[in-house]
Each structure stands twice: as structure tokens, then as C-alpha cells.
């Protein structure tokens with residue numbers, strides 16, 4: 233069962249939200265509803281599940297409703313419609329006591345501007361959740377200390393938040409959330425207030441921690457790069473609606489609509505795309521069946537200066553060039569083996585485009601893309617450039 | 633204009649006061665007698681029994697530590713208090729000090745809970761804000777009248793009038809301080825599953841402490857400013873000496889007693905201000 237289930241969740245701010253809900257049903261946009269009723273649509277019928285151990289990223293531009301959505305998940309904001317289930321239990325149906333229990337035991341939140349208590353030391357901040365639960369002093373101190381060590385702040389326990397840098401403060405925020413040992417971490421733009429270098433460091437650290445913790449994480453960001461780096465799955469929001477949910481790859485390669493496409497356009501694609509996404513179907517000749525004449529024929533037809541040689545099972549032997557082949561036909565050579573060149577630039581199909589970019593400069597022939605010793609595709613230089621520019625990528629590997 | 637006769641507002645108020653006086657006579661009598669005795673005991677059997685030199689020394693040492701081991705305040709304490717005893721105004725000083733202490737203490741005990749209530753409840757804030765404005769703008773002399781009606785004359789009505797006049801800043805600043813706690817910290821607190829009381833005592837009050845203390849400081853100063861006025865209804869102390877000076881057109885006596893009040897005001901002010909530090913404050 234998914235740890236977090238969000239079903240048809242809506243939040244409309246302002247009075248008389250009934251009318252606004254009806255207008256939403258009629259398909260009016262957020263702007264139109266604001267004009268007609270004065271109500272702001274925060275979240276509009278969002279549905280998604282977050283599986284155990286998954287980092288689920290919610291991404292969208294400013295005002296798209298991300299913060300509202302994450303606050304609906306721990307009911308800091310009351311929903312207008314729909315439901316949130318944590319471990320299968322409906323939050324909306326809970327009285328304030330059981331809601332408190334859920335917040336204490338299952339959900340912890342990390343805030344964009346850290347949300348640390350300035351009058352408490354780093355240790356006391358990390359202890360906060362445990363203190364609220366009524367844990368005794370020694371035990372909670374120990375746990376908080378451990379949690380601070382986990383984020384690398386073991387030596388700063390007696391400082392006050394105001395004495396720490398932004399990155400360190402956010403580590404305290406993370407430690408405070410982790411000290412509770414929650415099932416679900418809610419992180420609202422947790423790294424957005426940090427400068428880019430620290431931010432990257434924190435992302436890496438989170439991923440590293442996640443390796444061992446295997447928490448369920450709901451991560452909010454407005455930064456696609458960040459989403460792609462850390463998300464197992466990403467939900468894209470626009471005007472309160474979720475417009476696409478998918479793996480980073482699916483989002484990049486197969487944007488559901490113009491909005492997603494626009495969002496995706498300026499990401500540095502080289503980090504995310506792999507050989508598989510930019511390769512094309514290879515033209516080959518069969519080493520057992522074909523001779524130089526057939527090879528020459530095929531190259532001429534496709535306008536190639538070289539062609540890969542495989543056997544019937546697509547095992548790669550090497551390639552032949554047009555020049556060698558045409559010489560061979562004149563000398564009446566029947567076999568490709570004698571002119572075979574075996575120095576082939578090979579990559580695995582999961583190689584990132586970043587690496588391919590480095591290889592493709594100094595190779596005279598297209599790069600061979602391999603899967604289990606078999607040739608599954610080739611990459612020409614043009615395709616790399618095109619992919620970086622955001623065109624012509626295919627999700628299935630081979631376009632026809 | 634002639635159509636509407638003069639409304640008997642004054643009569644209404646008087647009637648109401650009379651009614652209160654009669655109805656709660658037992659309560660007022662109890663406060664007047666027992667609380668009055670206690671105040672007298674505090675001033676005469678406690679404060680005045682302490683040897684003057686010891687009193688000055690203790691206050692000076694406290695001042696030294698309170699002002700973070702700077703020398704200015706202790707020196708001022710020693711000279712100021714010595715001057716007052718030199719002018720043979722020590723007993724008056726002790727009475728005034730008692731009046732201020734009790735008035736401030738009661739103001740704070742009443743003011744802080746009301747401030748909290750106001751911060752937690754929008755409706756209460758709407759009601760209390762004009763009431764507080766009224767309490768502060770009404771000339772302080774007016775409070776003497778019901779004070780006398782309830783408690784006749786002496787220290788108790790003095791304290792009563794001072795409390796009414798001095799409470800508003802504590803209420804206001806408590807409310808302000810709690811409301812000033814940032815939304816994000818309230819969310820953080822809620823997100824960790826705090827109860828209302830946990831949020832109040834672990835987040836809101838500690839974070840509002842500085843503002844509340846500023847309010848308390850104002851309350852104490854207002855209580856001090858009531859000293860002379862309260863002495864018109866028989867509250868003992870430096871104020872009485874001022875009034876005597878006034879009645880006899882004796883500028884010198886009045887001035888010296890006034891100076892005593894100023895010295896006390898400065899000492900109390902510096903004490904409360906220096907005590908007002910917040911944990912984790914970077915300034």
C-alpha cells in the first residue's frame with residue numbers, strides 16, 4: 233500500500249468556496265475563477281500516491297500550489313475537497329488528538345526558511361519533536377545528538393541557529409525532522425534558500441542519507457535540475473493542477489504537454505539523457521551472409537562512409553569503410569573479414585550523454601551502442617547536438 | 633439641542649459604583665484589611681528592618697551583575713540611595729518602592745494572561761483594544777475616585793488605581809509579542825504535533841519574551857508615575873512628601889522628594905532593561 237495517498241485533493245482559498253468549486257467543475261481556469269469569485273485556487277484535484285522508500289518530487293513555478301499541497305498532506309491547511317491517506321488512514325476524519333499523533337510519529341517537515349527556533353540551541357532544536365512527544369530528557373538528547381551527527385553537525389550542539397550559516401541551519405532543520413524517525417519526510421523547497429554549491433552538497437547528502445534510511449520523501453522544488461537529480465518520480469504542477477507524473481526520464485523525453493515541454497526546455501539535458509535516448513537504428517551487414525559488394529551497395533544507398541559488421545545475432549565484429557570495401561570489390565575479395573576494422577568506439581546503452589559528448593569528438597565512425605555484447609544502436613554526432621538542443625530524442629531507443 | 637435633556641451619565645456611573653461597593657463590600661473589606669496589612673508588613677516589618685548600608689550594598693552588587701559587570705549602574709545605585717537616606721527620606725523610599733512593586737506585580741499577573749488571551753482570540757482582541765486605549769487615556773486622577781469608594785484611603789486604593797493605569801502596556805505587548813512570532817515557526821510547531829499549551833510555553837512565550845519584558849518595563853514606569861497621584865489618597869511614600877511640599881509652597885522639600893522618585897525610576901528602569909535578554913539573540 234502506498235504510504236501517502238492523495239485523492240482528488242482541492243484547496244480553494246477565500247469565502248464561498250462552493251461557488252468556486254462549481255466553476256472549477258465547469259472547467260474555468262484559476263484566473264477566471266479569481267476574477268469571478270475572488271477565490272484563489274490553491275490546489276485543484278490533485279491525485280497521486282507516494283510509495284514507501286520513494287523520493288517523490290512536486291515541481292512547479294511560483295504560485296502553482298506546491299506549498300499548499302504539501303501543507304494539505306499534514307493538514308496544516310484544511311482541504312476544501314478530497315482526502316489524504318497516511319498509511320491508509322484518512323487525515324480529514326481524524327480528531328485533533330489523532331492528528332497530533334500522526335504528526336508526531338509519521339510525518340516530519342523541513343521548511344524553506346528553516347523554521348528553526350532562535351531561542352533554542354541546535355541540540356534543543358533537534359530535540360523539539362521528541363520533547364513534544366514527552367520523551368525523557370536523556371533519551372531525547374541522545375537521539376537528537378545522533379541525528380545531528382548524521383548531518384555532520386555533531387560539534388555544533390550548543391550553538392544557536394543565528395550563529396550558523398544557511399547550509400548548516402538547514403542541516404539542523406533536517407536533523408530535527410529525522411530525530412523523530414518519521415515514516416514520511418515533507419520537504420518544502422528545503423534547499424531553495426541555499427546558494428547553488430551548498431545546495432548541490434545538500435542534495436548529494438540527502439541522496440546519501442536516503443541510501444541507508446529509505447524514508448518516504450515528498451520533496452517540493454521549483455527547480456527542474458534539482459527535481460531530476462533527486463526524484464524517483466516527479467509530479468509537475470501548474471495553476472494548482474498536476475499536469476504530469478513520471479520518472480525524470482519520462483518527463484524529459486516525453487513531456488505531456490506544452491507547459492511541461494517549456495519547463496523541460498532549459499534543463500541541462502546532458503545529465504539525464506542516456507545513449508539509449510539518442511541512438512538510432514544501425515545499418516549493418518552480416519559477416520556470414522554478406523560480402524563487400526552488398527556492403528558497398530548499402531552504404532551507397534544510405535550515404536554512409538562506413539558500416540558496422542555483425543552476425544545474425546547482432547554480435548558486433550567491427551566496421552568496414554567505404555574506401556576499403558570499394559578496393560576489395562575491385563580485387564574480387566569475397567569476404568569482409570580481411571578488411572574488418574575492430575577498433576570500435578563502444579558505449580553501453582545506459583551511458584549518460586555527458587560521457588558520450590566527450591567520446592564523440594575524436595571518433596571517425598558513429599559510436600556503437602551495446603547491450604549484452606549486442607549492437608542495439610548507433611550515435612552520430614548530429615544526434616548529440618540535436619539532443620542537447622532539445623530536439624529529436626526518442627524514448628524507445630530506436631526511431632523508425 | 634433642547635429636545636434631549638442632559639443625560640444622567642454621571643449618575644449612572646455613581647449608581648453603578650455604589651452598587652459595586654455595596655454588593656462586593658465583603659470582598660473590598662477583605663482586600664482593604666488583609667491585603668493592606670500585608671503591604672504594611674512588607675514595607676515596615678521587612679524592608680525597613682534591613683540595615684540601610686546592607687540594603688544599598690545588596691542592590692549595588694545586584695546592579696553589578698545585572699548590568700553585565702559594568703561599573704556605572706552600581707556607582708549610581710550607591711550614590712543615589714545614599715543621597716536619599718542622607719535626606720532622611722529612607723522610609724518614604726521604602727513605602728514608594730513597596731507601592732510600585734505591588735502595583736507592578738499585580739499588573740503583570742493580570743496583564744500577561746489577558747495578553748495571551750487577546751493573542752489567541754481575535755474577538756477578545758477586538759473588545760480589549762478600545763478598553764485598553766480608554767484605560768490609558770483616561771486621566772489617572774479619575775481612578776482615584778472609585779479607588780476611594782471601594783477601599784477608602786491608604787496604600788490599597790493607591791495600588792488599585794496604579795494597577796488600572798499601569799496594566800495596559802503589559803497586555804498590549806504580550807499580545808504583540810505572541811502575534812509577532814513568525815507564521816513559519818507556528819507552522820513548524822504545529823507540524824511537530826504540539827498541543828496549544830506546548831506551543832504557547834515552548835514557542836510563543838519564549839519568543840515573545842523580549843517584547844513582553846518591554847511591556848513590563850513600561851508598566852513599572854507607569855506605576856512609578858502614579859506615586860504622587862496615589863499619595864493624594866493617602867498612599868505613603870515620596871509622593872506624600874511632594875504633596876506636602878506643594879501644600880506648604882516648599883519648593884526645596886518637593887524637589888528633593890521628586891529627585892528621590894527619579895533616582896528610584898532610573899534604578900528600576902535599568903534593572904528591568906538589563907534583565908531583558910533573549911537566548912540566542914545575536915545583538
Ligand SMILES: Nc1ncnc2c1ncn2[C@@H]1O[C@H](COP(=O)(O)OP(=O)(O)OP(=O)(O)O)[C@@H](O)[C@H]1O
Pocket residue numbers: 245246272273274292293294295296297298299300301454
Ligand atoms: N493563505 C492563503 N490565502 C489565500 N491565498 C493563498 C494562501 N496561500 C496560498 N495562496 C494562493 O494559492 C496559490 C498557491 O500558493 P502556494 O504558496 O502553494 O504556491 P507555491 O507553488 O508554493 O509557490 P512558491 O514557489 O512561490 O512557494 C497562490 O496563488 C497563492 O496566492
Ligand SMILES: [Mg+2]
Pocket residue numbers: 298299300421
Ligand atoms: Mg511555496
